[in-house]
Amino acid sequence: MRNITGAEYAASKYIEIPVREEQILIDFLLKQMGISRNRAKDLLAGKAISVNRKQVSRHDTQLHVGEVVRISRHRQNTMLLNKYVKIIYEDKDLVVIEKSEGILSMASTPKQYCVKKVLDEYFEKRHFKCTAHVVHRLDRETSGLMIYAKNIETARLLEENWHEMVYDRRYIALLCGEMKQDGGTAQSWLKESKSFITYSSPTENGGKLAITHYHCLKRNENFSLVEMKLETGRKNQIRVQMADLGHPVAGDLKYGNGRNPVHRLALHAFRLNFIHPKTNEKMEFETPIPLDFAKFFN
Numbered sequence: 001m002r003n004i005t006g007a008e009y010a011a012s013k014y015i016e017i018p019v020r021e022e023q024i025l026i027d028f029l030l031k032q033m034g035i036s037r038n039r040a041k042d043l044l045a046g047k048a049i050s051v052n053r054k055q056v057s058r059h060d061t062q063l064h065v066g067e068v069v070r071i072s073r074h075r076q077n078t079m080l081l082n083k084y085v086k087i088i089y090e091d092k093d094l095v096v097i098e099k100s101e102g103i104l105s106m107a108s109t110p111k112q113y114c115v116k117k118v119l120d121e122y123f124e125k126r127h128f129k130c131t132a133h134v135v136h137r138l139d140r141e142t143s144g145l146m147i148y149a150k151n152i153e154t155a156r157l158l159e160e161n162w163h164e165m166v167y168d169r170r171y172i173a174l175l176c177g178e179m180k181q182d183g184g185t186a187q188s189w190l191k192e193s194k195s196f197i198t199y200s201s202p203t204e205n206g207g208k209l210a211i212t213h214y215h216c217l218k219r220n221e222n223f224s225l226v227e228m229k230l231e232t233g234r235k236n237q238i239r240v241q242m243a244d245l246g247h248p249v250a251g252d253l254k255y256g257n258g259r260n261p262v263h264r265l266a267l268h269a270f271r272l273n274f275i276h277p278k279t280n281e282k283m284e285f286e287t288p289i290p291l292d293f294a295k296f297f298n
Contacts, residue, residue, distance in 0.1 A: 019067045025049070026059040028069060038089055038283065045090045048072040057092075085118045088145065088285055093154040093278045095119065095132070096285055097146050101264045105137040105146065119148055135159050136233065141251070144171070144269025145285055157277035162233075168273035168284075171228045171238060172217075174266035174293040175247040176259050179224035183215035186241040190234050197254075198236045200244050210234040212241050218297040223250065223261075225289070225297060238267060262292040 017032050029040040029049070043049055044057050050070045051061065063069065080087050084103040089096040097115065099105070104114040119132035132148040133155035149155035158165060188200045191207030201207065211231035218225040224247060228238055239255045242248055248256035250266040273284045 014070050014072045016068050016070045019063045019065055019069060021065060023063055024059070025051070025056065025061040025063055025069070028063055029071075032069075033071070038285065041091060042089050043071065045092075080118070080122045082118050082122075085115055088287075089283070093150055094158075094276075095148050095150060096272065096283070097148065098287055099138055099143055099146055101141045101143045104140050106134045115146070116148070123150075136162070138269060139236070139265070139267075141265035142267045142269065143264075143290070144267075145272040145287060146269070147272070147274065154277050161277070164275075165277060166272070166274045168271060169230050169233070169269070170271040171230070172268050172270045172289050172293060173226050173228065173238065173242065174250045174262065174296070175224045175226050175242055176222075176250050176257055177224065177247050178219050178221050179216045179226060179245075179247050181216065183213070186210075186212045186214065186245060188241060188244065190237065190240060192235065198234075198240050200240045208232070208234050210237045210241065212238060214242075218294075220297060223296050225293060239265075261296070264292075266290075266293055268293070 019028065026037065026040050029035065029043070030037065033040075041059055044059055047055055047057065048071060049056055050072075051063065052067050053070065084100045086098045087095060088098055097119070099115055104112065106116045107114045116132045116134060123130050123132070128150075130150040132150065133152065135147055135149055135155055135158040138144060138146060147158065149158060188202055188210055189205045189207040190198050190200055190210045191205050192198050199205070199207075209232060213229040213231065215227045216224050217227055226242075226247075230237065236255070239249050239252050243252070243255040250256070251260040251262055251264050253260075268287070268290050270289065271286045273282065275281070276283050
């Protein structure tokens with residue numbers, strides 16, 4: 001049996017595929033539709049899959065010969081339309097989002113607009129009895145991938161086992177100046193002052209050890225496009241350590257040199273790979289390099 005093409009899927013309200021052999025649902029979807037595992041799970045979470053007209057959400061549902069799998073083109077009432085928050089993946093325990101610059105991860109004062117508020121309103125609209133639990137943060141002006149737990153148990157598992165569960169977390173940044181070295185490791189101790197300025201020291205200063213591995217992807221005499229992999233996750237870690245190297249993040253009003261060619265902090269969390277706290281599956285997400293970062297290079 002031939003696979004369903006993207007054009008056929010898009011041209012209809014739904015497609016129906018008969019089951020020709022015993023297998024689990026996710027393997028069937030991967031084989032028949034040629035999609036990624038995360039995309040298949042997104043369809044399941046979005047209530048887009050039914051077997052013999054009965055809606056299913058478990059990826060390990062056993063399929064039997066003669067059954068018919070229906071894939072709906074339109075997910076049922078699951079789309080979040082918000083200029084600051086895009087849902088990349090969602091299941092009953094957590095949600096992975098891409099945050100735009102200009103919004104807080106969580107409120108610092110009552111009723112403040114933030115990603116958590118956006119998600120809570122989204123859950124309420126869908127009549128979900130859950131709220132968004134923050135397990136890590138991005139600065140207001142940093143964009144990129146984030147995880148929010150949908151229940152306390154998942155939040156606890158992520159918070160207590162963060163360094164074991166999150167095995168690859170990377171950022172892309174547009175840095176000021178031409179970085180001569182191809183890459184390296186920045187290591188320093190970071191300590192925050194009473195005025196919320198983070199100070200860096202090459203020797204222990206009572207602060208927290210911060211380690212960032214970096215690799216220069218592109219460069220010219222004005223800017224460098226650099227990928228960073230965090231070994232630790234300290235507040236303002238990348239911004240402070242890159243400034244220490246003489247290449248502050250473009251648009252960084254706090255630790256930078258005033259250059260702001262993209263009218264924002266040029267820092268984006270583009271990769272987030274982790275072990276799912278409930279299913280123990282590897283979850284891998286990646287977003288493209290922002291166009292306003294790349295436009296300075298051929």
